[in-house]
Amino acid sequence: MTLRRKFKAWLPDIFPSENGIQNAPRKTGGFFNNAERSTVHNSTMTAVQGNQYNTVTYSEGNRHIMAQMMGLLSQHIIRDAAHDSSARQTSSELLWITGPAVVGKSAVVQTFAEYLVKSHFLVVYVFISRPNKRDNPHGVFITIAYQLATRIEAYRDYVVERLRLDPELLSGDLQAQFTTFIIEPFTVKKLGAGGKRWGILLDGLDELRGIDEQCEIIHLISSFAHEHPNAPLAWKIASRPESRISHTFEDKEVRHIYAEVAMQFIRDPHHTDPVARFEVLLSVINRSNTVPS
Incomplete structure (x- = not known):
């Protein structure tokens, strides 16, 4: 079996399809299952069955509140940072894809994200760009919260209620935001518990304003992946190997949590093709045992 066929055969066990999530019974699953140390937007998701969190039943007034809260949330997102089909995603929950400029990281990541989207897998993709002021x-x-809220009904209910009670949550620091929009819904409320994982990809972390903020985001995500391995989120971070970012990933509290795929610039026309680089990425992942054999 070729690597591509092997990967395609492996994907359904990791990413639930739209039909699978609607028709199949919920069961515990893994995103990048059996991986050793994984950062992926454009998806259709359904509410998780069960009563492990409160569900809001909307009257006409409540619908107005929901629209207000979603509008408030949308005012604080990074504009145009979300992936769509026409524009440019050790622990099994965190993967670092790294390499120098012009090596093709974003092309590979975009190819990977588009492949997942076309295959109806569930992906959140945030593209960070300093020149385009998405930083x-x-x-x-x-x-991330806005994209999840537009696709997961139960998560939207949670966000709307939290913002209705305290709109100032949007002005919180990174730690407070991460607690509100990631830790609380997925570990306390247990949204998505027992289902397949959703991938969240941050492409271009090194383009983000503030070196300290870049490193804090790595620490927040890696700690989450380590402390909550059963949470339904898997993360991919793509960036250049900038000094502070590399040192953060090598920190003793982080280095055992993630898997790394290092991409080098190859002066070969064949490898300038995103699909070819996608094959290289899959080959590297396969050799590092992040793809089950």
Whole structure:
């Protein structure tokens, strides 16, 4: 079996399809299952069955509140940072894809994200770009929250209620935002518990304003992946190997949590093709045992 066929055969066990999530019974699953140390937006998701969290039943007035809260949330996202089909995602929950400029990281990541989207897998993709002014660190987790809220009914109910009670949550620091939009819903409320994992990809972390903020985001995500391995989120971070970022990933509290795929610039026309680089990425992942054999 070729690597591509092997990967395609492996994907359904990791990413639930739209039909699978609607028709199949819920069961515990893994995203990048059996991986050793994984950062992926454009998805259709359904509410998780069960009563482990409160569900809001909307009257006409409540619908107005929901629209207001979603509008408030949207004001704080990083504009145009979300992936769509026409524009440019050790622990099994965190993967670092790294390499120098012009090596093709974003092309590979975009190819991977588009492949998942076309295959109806569930993906959140945030593309960070300093030249395009999509580099506000305080918009990262809000952007993720907004994209999740537009696709997961139960998560939207949670966010709307939290913002209705305290709109100032959007002005919190990175730690407070991460607690509100990631830790609380997925570990306390247990949204998505027992289902397949959702992938969240941050592409271009090194483009984010503020070196300290870049490193804090790595620490927040890696700690979450380590402390909550059963949470339904898997993360991919793509960036250049900038000094502070590399040192953060090598920190003793982080280095055992993630898997790394290092991409080098190859002066070969064949490898300038995103699909070819996608094959290289899969080959590296396969050799590092992050793809089950």
